[in-house]
Amino acid sequence: MQVSYSAESVLEPTLSRNDLRVLLVYPNTHDVAMANLGFQQVYSLLNKIEGVACDRFAMPLEWKPETQSLEREELRSMDMQMHPLEFDVIAFSISFEPDYLNTVLALKYFGIPLDREERDASFPMIAAGGSAVFINPEPLAECMDVLFVGEGEGMAERFFGLLRENEDRDQFFERAFSIPGIYLPQHYRPQIEKNLQVGISPLEGAPARVVRHWVVEEESLCTHSVLHDEDxxxxxxxxxxxxxxxxxxxxxxxxxxx
Ligand code: SF4
Structure with missing residues (x-):
């Protein structure tokens, strides 16, 4: 079978002064990140949103989880060579649960407090999505500002569009509740019984249930490689x-x- 392959979306983000800068992080090594179609799809999706410039980051090829820190040069984003703290949003793309642990290490390397309560608006907004997250977002609920529950197409456009319109983070969060699939864990409290989490209760204003976002017309997706990388x-x-x-x-x- 001959497959026609479009290179239309081999993307390089270009940064304009007012663009929202998003760093998409794959919390594993570069070779694994570049082989992940979900990561490529989200990178492509975000760079197609008007006013959003999305760059990428993955751990160096030789990285091991016991690594204590990364050199400053190793922390540069792949396209724009920026430090993670220079971005407005850091979004983790997580397909597999073991990468939750690498997510924690990545935040440590970036110099970002793991505990959400210790961060203020001077830090980038920290978000996570991907199939592991929408199977079970709770293990990351205490450190993430935003969790994407469901498929990115249709949800990311609404989320980042709204974020561009609302510079005040608290005001933005109040409005983001209305987007299906957006889980803002700071607006919920875990219900603990005998050291086990048995549920979560919404705080005032938060919906009782986060509705998962589905792509209805799967045929419209046409997901394929958009990046080619020798590593x-x-x-x-x-x-x-x-x-x-x-x-x-x-x-x-x-x-x-x-
Ligand atoms: S649901 Fe069954 S057939 Fe489908 S991918 Fe999983 S193991 Fe394979």
């Missing part, structure tokens, strides 16, 4: 998503349920 695990391949999730729904596997 990618799949460097000689163009990736293409033929379906999202899986129709077979084996009980032990999340692909059939997300």
């Amino acid at each position: 990618s695990t799949f460097k000689d391949m163009a990736l293409m998503e033929v379906t999202r999730g899986c129709i077979w729904a084996c009980r032990f596997c999340t692909a059939g349920f997300i």
Whole structure:
């Protein structure tokens, strides 16, 4: 079968003065990040939103989780060579739960307090999405400002569009509740019984339930590689998503349920 492949979206962000600067982080090594189609899709999606300039970051190739710190040069974003603290938003793309631990390490390397309560608006807004997050966002609820529950297409455009219109972060959060899939964990309290979390209660104004965002017309997605990188695990391949999730729904596997 011959596949026609569009290079239309091989993107390099360009930064204008008023652009919202978003750093998309894959919390694992560069070769794994560049081989992840979800990461590429979100990078492409964000750079297509008017007024948003999205750059990327992943750990160096030789990185190991026991690494204590990264050199300043190793902390530069891939396209614009900026330090993570220079961005307005740092968004983690997390496909696999073990990367939750790497997310914590990345925040440490960036010099950003892990505990949300210790951060003020001088720090970038910290967000996370991806299939691991929408299976279970709670392990990250105490350190994230925003969790994306569901698929990015349709949700990211509304979220970043609203963020551009609202410079005051608290005011923005009050309005962001209305976007399906946006979970703002600071507006909820965990219900703990016998050291186990048995639920969460919304604080005043927050919806009782965060509605997951679905893409209704899956055929419209057309997800494929937009980046080619010599260090990618799949460097000689163009990736293409033929379906999202899986129709077979084996009980032990999340692909059939997300
Ligand atoms: S194991 Fe998962 S991906 Fe494989 S057929 Fe079953 S549901 Fe689909």
